[in-house]
Every structure is written in structure tokens, then in C-alpha cells.
Amino acid sequence: MSGIYIHIPYCKQKCHYCNFYSLANGKYRDEFVPALLHELELQKEYLTKEKVSTIYFGGGTPSLMGGKEIDQIIQSIGNYFEIDLDAEITLEANPDDLTVSKIRELKSTAINRLSIGIQSFEDQDLGFLNRVHTGKEALRCIKRSQEAGFNNLSIDLIYGIPTLDTFTWESNLMTALDLDIPHISAYALTVEEKTPLSVMIRKGKMHDVDEEKQQEHFDLLLELLEAHGFLHYEISNFCKPGMFARHNTSYWKGVSYLGIGPSAHSFNGKSRQWNVSNLGAYILSLQKDRIPNEMEILSPAQRFNEYVMMSLRTQWGCDLNLIRDQFGQEWQVRALKDAGKYLQNGLLKTENNILFLTREGKFRADGIAAELFRVDPLL
Numbered sequence: 131m132s133g134i135y136i137h138i139p140y141c142k143q144k145c146h147y148c149n150f151y152s153l154a155n156g157k158y159r160d161e162f163v164p165a166l167l168h169e170l171e172l173q174k175e176y177l178t179k180e181k182v183s184t185i186y187f188g189g190g191t192p193s194l195m196g197g198k199e200i201d202q203i204i205q206s207i208g209n210y211f212e213i214d215l216d217a218e219i220t221l222e223a224n225p226d227d228l229t230v231s232k233i234r235e236l237k238s239t240a241i242n243r244l245s246i247g248i249q250s251f252e253d254q255d256l257g258f259l260n261r262v263h264t265g266k267e268a269l270r271c272i273k274r275s276q277e278a279g280f281n282n283l284s285i286d287l288i289y290g291i292p293t294l295d296t297f298t299w300e301s302n303l304m305t306a307l308d309l310d311i312p313h314i315s316a317y318a319l320t321v322e323e324k325t326p327l328s329v330m331i332r333k334g335k336m337h338d339v340d341e342e343k344q345q346e347h348f349d350l351l352l353e354l355l356e357a358h359g360f361l362h363y364e365i366s367n368f369c370k371p372g373m374f375a376r377h378n379t380s381y382w383k384g385v386s387y388l389g390i391g392p393s394a395h396s397f398n399g400k401s402r403q404w405n406v407s408n409l410g411a412y413i414l415s416l417q418k419d420r421i422p423n424e425m426e427i428l429s430p431a432q433r434f435n436e437y438v439m440m441s442l443r444t445q446w447g448c449d450l451n452l453i454r455d456q457f458g459q460e461w462q463v464r465a466l467k468d469a470g471k472y473l474q475n476g477l478l479k480t481e482n483n484i485l486f487l488t489r490e491g492k493f494r495a496d497g498i499a500a501e502l503f504r505v506d507p508l509l
Contacts, residue, residue, distance in 0.1 A: 138192040180386060181212045193228065233271075284311070303355070
């Protein structure tokens with residue numbers, strides 16, 4: 131099984147915190163889809179005949195695409211790859227795009243899952259983030275999507291926003307729970323370099339994030355969602371039983387995937403490749419029958435580090451026996467040694483030779499994983 135990610139680089143406007151490649155204009159709009167389809171043709175051997183079980187339209191803002199364009203892309207995928215009959219096909223959407231007519235249009239396509247960028251139900255937070263939609267639009271679009279038959283819904287929420295106090299964060303979560311949404315992705319606001327948010331904070335025009343507040347919000351997030359029957363199956367992801375995000379889960383489990391579109395990444399277990407983050411250069415290259423990407427063969431240490439980073443974030447944990455089988459007993463012994471201080475202070479635990487983050491360790495997941503990283507050769 132494998133997945134395909136499609137990057138749609140267009141947005142109505144750039145959010146202050148976003149560092150994903152996107153354009154807040156319609157440049158090269160007519161040339162974009164033909165280039166995308168040609169890349170699919172040129173990449174048709176990448177997944178080595180594996181069946182495609184998930185397709186994910188990300189961005190950018192894929193909900194700016196028309197239904198005919200979406201159908202055209204999915205049909206093209208089917209021309210070059212075998213798509214599983216029950217494939218999960220997700221489209222990221224912004225609330226302001228999900229009008230009654232747009233939802234009806236999406237429902238007529240093969241899209242069977244929506245991931246909606248709510249971020250907050252509060253207008254003051256949305257203003258801080260430079261989101262286009264309002265809190266009322268967020269509520270309306272969810273109800274419209276459910277009424278249209280999109281039962282497999284996910285929403286994104288952001289915590290640790292300087293304008294967001296703990297009471298309002300709890301209100302955001304309770305609103306999501308009252309709406310009976312089966313999947314919630316919740317992220318701590320991160321200040322990425324070269325984003326408008328980082329510039330405004332540096333100039334003193336906006337408050338920086340407060341890590342103590344983020345910790346408080348994270349603890350409340352775990353408490354509320356677990357009390358309402360949600361599984362915390364990945365650091366930032368919660369779902370009702372059986373409603374995992376299958377596409378994203380494949381990333382965390384190291385399943386092969388092909389990324390199509392400017393800035394998209396691909397992974398096949400042994401190598402990683404990434405497309406140029408420039409739409410004009412992307413289109414020009416494909417017009418010349420060249421895939422606009424770079425590739426690196428992953429060293430044993432890179433593959434090990436990626437496995438540790440991804441697996442520790444999940445409910446399935448980091449399997450020490452798998453490390454032994456894939457990298458050798460020396461790697462297994464060293465991993466357990468490096469994990470020792472976290473096992474002693476209660477941030478990690480072991481069950482059946484699998485390392486898991488404890489509840490207290492989850493907020494520090496990236497830092498703990500980094501302590502287990504290795505370099506080549508094994509030192």
C-alpha cells in the first residue's frame with residue numbers, strides 16, 4: 131500500500147504563521163494542472179506498482195480548485211496507478227470556501243474526507259493568524275459538510291496563540307466536541323523563520339508564544355478529548371475509534387508515498403526526493419519533460435533517526451526489536467542506553483520492548499527523540 135500527496139500552491143492570502151510553499155495570487159493558474167498531470171505521468175514508476183490506498187490534496191488551499199479539476203487529477207492518478215476501491219481521498223479546505231454550492235460540487239467528486247482549517251472558532255484568534263474566515267463561518271461550514279454527507283471530517287485547531295486564554299481554548303474544544311467531529315488535529319503555534327509572524331514578533335508588533343501556556347493548553351487538550359472517547363494516536367492527532375487519518379498515519383509508519391506539485395516530497399523507504407519550491411520553475415521544467423526535483427539516498431543513521439522521530443510520536447511506539455532487525459543489535463543497545471534517563475524520569479516507558487512516551491513526555495516529544503538520534507558511523 132502507498133499514498134499520493136498533491137500540493138496545490140494557491141491561497142487567497144497568506145496566514146501569518148504559515149511556512150508552506152504557496153502563492154496568494156493566481157499566477158500560472160492555466161498551466162498548473164497540465165503540469166501536475168504530466169508529473170504524474172513521469173512519476174508513474176515511482177511506487178513500483180504498489181496499490182494506492184490514500185490520496186491527499188494539501189497546500190496551499192485545495193478547496194480553491196474546481197470539481198472538474200479535482201476529478202481530472204484523480205482520473206489521471208487512476209490512469210497510472212491502481213487505486214484501492216476503499217481509498218481514503220482527502221481534501222484540505224478553508225471554511226470560507228465551503229459554501230453550499232462548493233460542498234455539493236465536492237460531494238460529486240471522489241473526495242470522501244475533508245480536512246478543514248478551522249484553527250479557532252474565535253474571531254480575535256483568527257485575526258491574529260490572518261485567517262480569511264470568521265468563527266461563524268467555521269461553524270456553518272462544518273454543519274453544511276455534515277448535512278451533505280461528509281461524515282469523515284477532520285478539523286485543525288491551534289493552541290498557544292497569544293490571544294487565546296485557557297478558558298477560550300476549552301470553549302474551542304467543547305465546540306468541536308459538540309459538533310460531533312470524528313477527527314481533530316491540534317497544533318501548538320510555532321513561530322517559523324521568515325514568516326510574517328516571526329518578523330512582527332521580532333519588531334515587537336506582536337507578542338511571542340508562551341511555552342507555559344502551550345503546556346497548559348496541551349494538558350487540557352489531552353484531558354478533554356480522552357474523557358470524550360478520543361484516541362490520542364499521534365502527538366497532534368486525536369480520533370474516535372476507527373477514524374484514523376490513514377494518509378498521515380502512513381507517513382508516521384514509514385509507508386512509501388509520492389508527492390506531486392511544487393515543494394512536494396516523496397519517500398520510498400530508501401531515498402527522499404523533493405520538488406522545487408517555485409511554481410514557475412516547476413512548470414517550465416515539466417514543459418521540458420523533466421521532473422523538477424532533487425533526491426538523496428538515506429544513510430542508515432538518517433533512516434534510523436526518521437524512524438525514531440516518527441514512531442515515538444505515535445501510540446504504536448518505537449519498536450526496539452524492529453531497530454535490531456533493520457539496523458543491528460548495536461543500534462538497539464545504543465537506543466535503549468540513550469533512552470535510559472527518560473525511562474528513569476518517567477518521560478518514556480517500555481512495554482514488550484517498545485518505547486512509548488508517557489503522558490508527561492508527550493509535550494517534549496521532539497526533544498526526547500533528538501536525544502536518541504545517531505550520526506554515521508554509529509558513535
